[in-house]
Structure formats: C-alpha cells, structure tokens
Amino acid sequence: xxxxxxxxxxxxxxxxxxxxxxxxxxxxxxxxxxxxxxxxxxxxxxxxxxxxxxxxxxxxxxxxxxxxxxxxx
Amino acid sequence: xxxxxxxxxxxxxxxxxxxxxxxxxxxxxxxxxxxxxxxxxxxxxxxxxxxxxxxxxxxxxxxxxxxxxxxxxxxxxxxxxxxxxxxxxxxxxxxxxxxxxxxxxxxxxxxxxxxxxxxxxxxxxxxxxxxxxxxxxxxxxxxxxxxxxxxxxxxxxxxxxxxxxxxxxxxxxxxxxxxxxxxxxxxxxxxxxxxxxxxxxxxxxxxxxxxxxxxxxxxxxxxxxxxxxxxxxxxxxxxxxxxxxxxxxxxxxxxxxxxxxxxxxxxxxxxxxxxxxxxxxxxxxxxxxxxxxxxxxxxxxxxxxxxxxxxxxxxxxxxxxxxxxxxxxxxxxxxxxxxxxxxxxxxxxxxxxxxxxxxxxxxxxxxxxxxxxxxxxxxxxxxxxxxxxxxxxxxxxxxxxxxxxxxxxxxxxxxxxxxxxxxxxxxxxxxxxxxxxxxxxxxxxxxxxxxxxxxxxxxxxxxxxxxxxxxxxxxxxxxxxxxxxxxxxxxxxxxxxxxxxxxxxxxxxxxxxxxxxxxxxxxxxxxxxxxxxxxxxxxxxxxxxxxxxxxxxxxxxxxxxxxxxxxxxxxxxxxxxxxxxxxxxxxxxxxxxxxxxxxxxxxxxxxxxxxxxxxxxxxxxxxxxxxxxxxxxxxxxxxxxxxxxxxxxxxxxxxxxxxxxxxxxxx
Ligand SMILES: Nc1nc2c(ncn2[C@@H]2O[C@H](COP(=O)(O)OP(=O)(O)OP(=O)(O)O)[C@@H](O)[C@H]2O)c(=O)[nH]1
Ligand SMILES: [Mg+2]
Numbered sequence: 001x002x003x004x005x006x007x008x009x010x011x012x013x014x015x016x017x018x019x020x021x022x023x024x025x026x027x028x029x030x031x032x033x034x035x036x037x038x039x040x041x042x043x044x045x046x047x048x049x050x051x052x053x054x055x056x057x058x059x060x061x062x063x064x065x066x067x068x069x070x071x072x073x
Numbered sequence: 074x075x076x077x078x079x080x081x082x083x084x085x086x087x088x089x090x091x092x093x094x095x096x097x098x099x100x101x102x103x104x105x106x107x108x109x110x111x112x113x114x115x116x117x118x119x120x121x122x123x124x125x126x127x128x129x130x131x132x133x134x135x136x137x138x139x140x141x142x143x144x145x146x147x148x149x150x151x152x153x154x155x156x157x158x159x160x161x162x163x164x165x166x167x168x169x170x171x172x173x174x175x176x177x178x179x180x181x182x183x184x185x186x187x188x189x190x191x192x193x194x195x196x197x198x199x200x201x202x203x204x205x206x207x208x209x210x211x212x213x214x215x216x217x218x219x220x221x222x223x224x225x226x227x228x229x230x231x232x233x234x235x236x237x238x239x240x241x242x243x244x245x246x247x248x249x250x251x252x253x254x255x256x257x258x259x260x261x262x263x264x265x266x267x268x269x270x271x272x273x274x275x276x277x278x279x280x281x282x283x284x285x286x287x288x289x290x291x292x293x294x295x296x297x298x299x300x301x302x303x304x305x306x307x308x309x310x311x312x313x314x315x316x317x318x319x320x321x322x323x324x325x326x327x328x329x330x331x332x333x334x335x336x337x338x339x340x341x342x343x344x345x346x347x348x349x350x351x352x353x354x355x356x357x358x359x360x361x362x363x364x365x366x367x368x369x370x371x372x373x374x375x376x377x378x379x380x381x382x383x384x385x386x387x388x389x390x391x392x393x394x395x396x397x398x399x400x401x402x403x404x405x406x407x408x409x410x411x412x413x414x415x416x417x418x419x420x421x422x423x424x425x426x427x428x429x430x431x432x433x434x435x436x437x438x439x440x441x442x443x444x445x446x447x448x449x450x451x452x453x454x455x456x457x458x459x460x461x462x463x464x465x466x467x468x469x470x471x472x473x474x475x476x477x478x479x480x481x482x483x484x485x486x487x488x489x490x491x492x493x494x495x496x497x498x499x500x501x502x503x504x505x506x507x508x509x510x511x512x513x514x515x516x517x518x519x520x521x522x523x524x525x526x527x528x529x530x531x532x533x534x535x536x537x538x539x540x541x542x543x544x545x546x547x548x549x550x551x552x553x554x555x556x557x558x559x560x561x562x563x564x565x566x567x568x569x570x571x572x573x574x575x576x577x578x579x580x581x582x583x584x585x586x587x588x589x590x591x592x593x594x595x596x597x598x599x600x601x602x603x604x605x606x607x608x609x610x611x612x613x614x615x616x617x618x619x620x621x622x623x624x625x626x627x628x629x630x631x632x633x634x635x636x637x638x639x640x641x642x643x644x645x646x647x648x649x650x651x652x653x654x655x656x657x658x659x660x661x662x663x664x665x666x667x668x669x670x671x672x673x674x675x676x677x678x679x680x681x682x683x684x685x686x687x688x689x690x691x692x693x694x695x696x697x698x699x700x701x702x703x704x705x706x707x708x709x710x711x712x713x714x715x716x717x718x719x720x721x722x723x724x725x726x727x728x729x730x731x732x733x734x735x736x737x738x739x740x
C-alpha cells in the first residue's frame with residue numbers, strides 16, 4: 001500500500017521510501033519522514049493537488065504523485 | 074572580537090533569539106525560510122559578534138539559502154556555535170546538533186519553544202540532556218526573551234571539551250579512517266567531520282576539498298562504501314544508514330530525557346486547519362482575506378486617514394513653511410523649489426503612508442500567523458500547472474509589500490529554474506510603491522469603486538504573471554524535475570509587539586525612500602520643469618521636462634495617454650514607482666491631492682486612467698528591484714530580459730485595455 005491509499009485520519013507506518021528521487025528523499029528524511037515512522041494523512045487538496053500528512057508531531061505537505069512513492073502499512 | 078554563529082532547523086526561532094541577544098530587529102516570521110542571508114549583530118554586552126544564518130535541516134544544502142549556512146561553516150572563522158533546538162521537535166532537531174558537534178567547535182544548545190513543548194505535555198530533563206551531549210543546554214523562550222542572561226553567561230564561559238563522537242558501524246568507521254588519512258594535515262576543519270560529510274555526499278564540502286586535493290580517491294571510497302551498505306539486509310543507502318545511526322542514538326537519549334505527562338488532544342492548529350486548508354474552502358478563504366485587506370486599505374480605513382494627512386500637508390504645513398521662508402527672506406526661486414518641488418513631490422507621496430502601513434500590517438499578520446505555508450499548499454496545484462511550485466507563491470506575497478525582499482525570498486526554492494522563473498516574474502506583483510499611483514487615480518476617476526478597481530489591478534498582475542510563467546516554462550525555461558515539499562508550522566498567535574515591529578520595519582523603508590529617492594527625484598524634476606531651452610522660469614510646456622516627456626508622447630498615444638506629462642512621469646517612475654505621483658504633483662502644480670484629481674480629468678478619461686495604471690503596474694521593475702535581480706541571478710542577460718519583457722507586456726496589455734475599451738464603447 002502507498003501513502004495516497006490511506007484514508008484521511010487513519011494512521012500507518014512507513015515501510016519504504018526508496019522509490020523517490022534522491023533530492024526529495026533527502027529532504028523528507030531531514031524532515032523526519034523515514035522508514036518506521038508513523039504517518040497520518042490530514043487532508044488532500046482538490047484536482048490532484050498536494051496532500052498534508054502528519055509525521056512525528058509535525059505537518060508536512062507534499063505532492064500527491066510523490067506521496068504515491070511512499071510505501072506504508 | 075569573538076564570533077558566535079547561530080545554527081538550527083528552519084523556523085525554530087533563531088532570528089527571534091538573535092534579536093533578543095543583540096537588540097536588533099531582523100525579519101521574523103512563522104514559516105521555514107524567513108532568513109535567507111547572513112546577518113551580523115553585536116551582543117548586548119558588546120564583547121562578541123553574533124551571526125544569524127538561514128535555517129537548515131542538515132549541513133548538506135539543497136537550496137541557495139541553506140548553502141549560505143554550510144559555506145559559513147567551511148569558510149569563515151568563528152569561535153562558538155549556538156545551536157537553537159526546537160524543544161517540541163527534539164528528535165528531528167538533534168540530527169543537526171550531532172552534525173554540528175562532529176564539527177568540533179565549542180557549542181551551546183539553546184532549547185527554545187519550551188512553552189510549546191510544555192503545552193504538548195513534554196517534560197525535558199535539561200541536565201541529563203546536557204550530560205548526554207557533553208555541552209551546556211539552556212532552556213529559553215526566544216519570543217519573549219526568557220533565559221537570555223543565562224545563555225549569554227554560558228556562551229561566554231563555554232570551552233572546548235573533549236570532542237563528541239558518535240560511533241557508526243565498522244564499514245563506515247573504516248571509510249572515515251581512510252578518507253581522513255587522505256586529507257592533508259594542515260586542513261583547518263575537523264577531519265572526521267569532513268570525512269562524514271563526504272560520505273553524506275555534501276557537494277559544498279567536495280568543492281571545499283577540491284581546491285586542496287584530488288577528489289577522486291574520496292569519491293571512490295564513498296562509492297565502495299555505498300555498495301557494501303546496499304549489500305546489508307535492509308538495503309538502505311549510505312545516507313539513510315548514517316541517519317539511522319543518529320536516529321538510534323537520539324531515540325535512546327530521548328527515552329532518558331523526555332517524560333510525556335499527558336496525551337495531547339486536538340490542538341487549535343488542527344481545528345483551524347480543518348477550515349482554512351479545507352478541500353473546497355481553502356482558495357475562497359484566501360481570496361476573501363485579500364478582499365478584506367483591500368477594503369480596509371482603500372475604503373474603510375485607509376482613504377479617510379490619507380485625506381486627513383493631505384489636508385494637513387496642503388493647509389497648515391504649506392502655510393507655515395511659506396511664512397517661514399518669507400520671514401527668512403528666501404529668494405523666489407528657493408520658495409518655489411520648496412513649495413512646488415519638495416512639498417508637492419514628497420508630500421504627495423507621504424499622504425499615502427496610512428494606506429501603506431495598513432497593507433504592511435496585513436502582510437505581517439500573514440507572515441507571523443503561520444498561514445503563509447498554507448497558502449503555498451493551497452496554491453501548489455495551480456502553480457504546478459504553470460511550471461512552478463507552491464513555494465513560489467511565498468515570494469510573490471512578500472512582493473506585494475516590496476519586490477526586493479520578494480526576489481530575495483526566492484532563494485528557498487530548490488530547483489534553480491523554478492527559482493529563476495519566480496525572480497523574473499516577481500516584479501509583476503503589485504508592490505506598495507505602486508499603491509500611491511492607484512490611490513491617486515482611483516480617487517479621481519473611480520470614486521465609487523475604489524477597492525474593486527485596485528483589487529482588479531492586483532489580480533491583473535497575478536494573472537499576467539501566471540500566464541507568462543506558463544509561457545516561459547514551456548519555452549525558454551523548461552524544468553527538468555519540479556518538486557514541492559513544505560513544512561506547515563503550527564499557528565501562533567501573532568504578538569502585538571512583533572506585528573508592530575515588522576509593520577514598522579517595512580514601512581520605514583517607504584518613509585526613508587521618501588526622504589532620499591523621492592526627495593532627490595522631486596528636486597530634479599522641479600528643476601527640469603523650471604528650466605528650459607530658452608532659460609529659467611519658463612512656462613511648463615517649454616521646459617526640459619516637457620521636451621523629454623514629449624519624445625515618449627507619440628509612442629504612448631495608442632495607449633490613451635499620449636501627453637508629455639504622462640511620458641515624463643513614467644520615465645521618472647523607473648527610480649521608484651511612487652515618483653510617478655511626485656512628478657504629477659509637480660507638473661500639475663497643485664497644492665493638494667483633491668485639486669490634482671480634479672485637474673487630471675482634463676488629461677485622462679476613466680478608460681485611459683485604467684490603462685495608465687495597468688502600464689505603471691507592469692512596465693519595468695524599479696531601480697532597486699533591477700539591482701537585486703542582477704545580484705540574485707548573477708546574470709546581466711536575465712536582468713535585461715526582466716526589463717524587456719515587462720515593457721513589452723505592459724505595452725500590449727495597456728493597448729488591449731484602451732483599444733478594447735473604446736471598441737466596447739467605454740471612455
Ligand atoms: N511559542 C513560541 N514561539 C516562538 C518562540 N521563539 C520563536 N517563536 C516564533 O517562531 C516563529 C519563527 O521565528 P524565527 O525567529 O523567524 O525563526 P527562524 O529560526 O529565524 O526561522 P528561519 O529564518 O525561517 O529559519 C515566529 O513566529 C516566532 O514568533 C518561542 O520560544 N515560543
Ligand atoms: Mg530567521
């Protein structure tokens with residue numbers, strides 16, 4: 001399952017971030033988004049806009065196609 | 074004098090702390106990437122310099138502003154690192170702390186946002202934290218200046234203790250040892266730190282080393298280490314592996330140091346977010362906010378205040394000055410210069426100070442509340458469609474205040490092409506300097522719909538910028554890979570003092586400009602209007618100014634304002650856009666804004682007035698913006714492009730407005 005499949009408000013654990021581009025991966029790891037961390041989808045913007053997720057007590061916003069590269073369970 | 078450098082994650086309160094330590098008023102705001110360049114101040118006790126730097130997540134920079142911090146570590150000499158750590162985000166913040174400790178300079182940790190952490194139910198054992206890292210830790214609340222004395226004390230007494238070393242696994246340790254042995258002995262930075270940064274793949278460090286040694290062996294070791302690590306069961310990259318070790322260490326420390334007293338309930342940030350970043354309401358709420366801002370600036374509050382000021386300038390002030398000048402026995406020339414040149418020119422712009430301060434107040438409110446990053450998020454979909462990303466919208470909003478800091482703020486955009494495109498389009502954002510021009514014209518021609526007409530100009534600027542972004546990004550500035558990740562900070566109640574300071578700080582620039590550029594411009598314009606080819610004290614139509622403006626008049630005729638007055642005003646507007654108003658005041662030789670507005674009806678129709686306003690909005694960026702664009706892009710070619718396309722688009726749009734309007738039967 002990937003992050004975008006997650007229902008808003010539900011929690012899951014990140015299992016795989018290796019599918020992302022390097023620069024993006026670095027940014028997300030630096031922000032605390034990495035394997036083993038818990039995520040929760042807060043909301044999604046219309047027309048395929050970005051998603052807002054909560055990781056380790058902070059909110060981060062990223063594009064939907066990039067969120068689709070994050071495997072969760 | 075010793076130098077203390079401030080390092081920390083973005084938006085952790087570095088600048089707030091800097092302001093408190095040094096008594097300065099640097100730019101504070103509630104989003105990541107407020108500070109984009111190095112700022113130096115002097116400690117209140119006057120015995121050390123303090124350097125504020127842009128926030129970074131790690132020492133491996135991805136954007137231009139982050140590069141400033143890493144470059145500082147590599148190239149400047151300083152004595153102490155002050156690491157600001159956000160107590161409510163300890164885990165993430167401490168990654169940077171470890172990297173800074175590995176750097177090996179004396180370090181003090183300022184544990185900031187203690188108030189937020191406590192509200193979330195975190196209790197932090199400061200003493201234990203200090204023990205585990207072997208450095209002083211001082212709890213502070215940078216926002217209100219709590220803990221400053223203790224911090225200053227610790228900064229003064231901190232000494233190099235035994236270096237902090239985090240031990241990684243054998244593969245990595247071997248690589249560190251091999252790389253260190255390659256590094257020359259006289260190198261000024263810690264070898265272990267350099268080796269670790271090489272393993273992280275930090276390009277800035279590569280560059281730094283390339284100047285001293287051949288890099289190939291190091292890159293080879295890195296590659297080899299990367300491969301051995303991929304062989305390991307979980308198959309992570311080297312960088313992730315390093316991160317993993319730090320994370321394990323930090324988790325162990327936090328286990329020991331942090332006690333959670335209560336489970337947190339829904340915070341009010343989440344409640345507000347449910348509304349303002351709502352799927353369907355997000356965009357309308359933003360537009361509504363903008364609308365209220367315009368109504369207050371132009372209709373409800375700003376205009377009445379400006380009128381009062383205008384009455385004061387044209388009445389009591391002019392009378393007093395003229396009596397004073399007569400009493401001093403000033404010559405006719407001097408009297409005219411002061412009253413018709415300076416008072417009309419400078420005063421004509423200063424009357425709009427109330428409106429400008431109201432606008433700045435709203436921009437500061439937007440900056441300090443935490444809404445800024447949400448706007449970026451709400452706008453991202455639209456921005457993506459035109460080849461930019463949501464982050465570009467932040468410089469644009471700042472640009473509504475003044476284009477210069479807007480251009481600077483584009484530094485936080487990671488992709489160079491998106492950054493360049495944002496810089497190029499930024500001058501189309503209607504800055505506060507254009508506001509006096511609008512205020513003058515809408516007061517004369519659109520009395521009933523002032524706010525709506527001005528709002529339409531702001532929208533025009535944005536729409537033109539978006540269309541051009543689409544055009545440029547699909548032709549000359551094709552982007553390889555767009556990205557958008559932004560941190561959404563918790564909302565914070567803006568403090569009255571901070572709001573006032575940042576409003577004043579922006580407004581000050583405007584008032585200062587009135588005393589310099591506009592003053593000088595007014596004197597020059599008045600002299601040009603006073604002198605002519607036939608001598609001094611000529612009638613205005615025979616002056617040099619008329620001659621110069623007259624050259625432009627025929628070119629401007631298709632746009633509806635082919636008079637030498639308009640030509641002269643536009644020409645001088647390149648200095649600063651407010652000067653357009655000064656010039657008009659001087660040329661039409663009037664005492665107050667009301668009379669000027671009455672007189673303008675002879676030279677403009679509502680349609681040509683609108684066309685003129687659109688032209689002022691779009692044509693060439695002002696001098697200061699041009700200089701900043703040159704500095705930030707480092708390219709004369711792109712600077713000229715920014716001027717050229719703006720002129721062209723201004724001409725086309727004004728032409729369409731005027732001819733289209735005539736065709737529709739408007740006048
Ligand atoms: N509640 C609380 N808010 C704080 C504290 N310190 C700073 N802030 C707020 O945090 C926000 C960020 O402050 P800045 O000083 O601009 O942060 P910065 O680290 O310089 O940010 P960048 O320059 O973007 O890296 C502002 O809204 C401050 O008012 C604190 O101790 N408690
Ligand atoms: Mg700052």
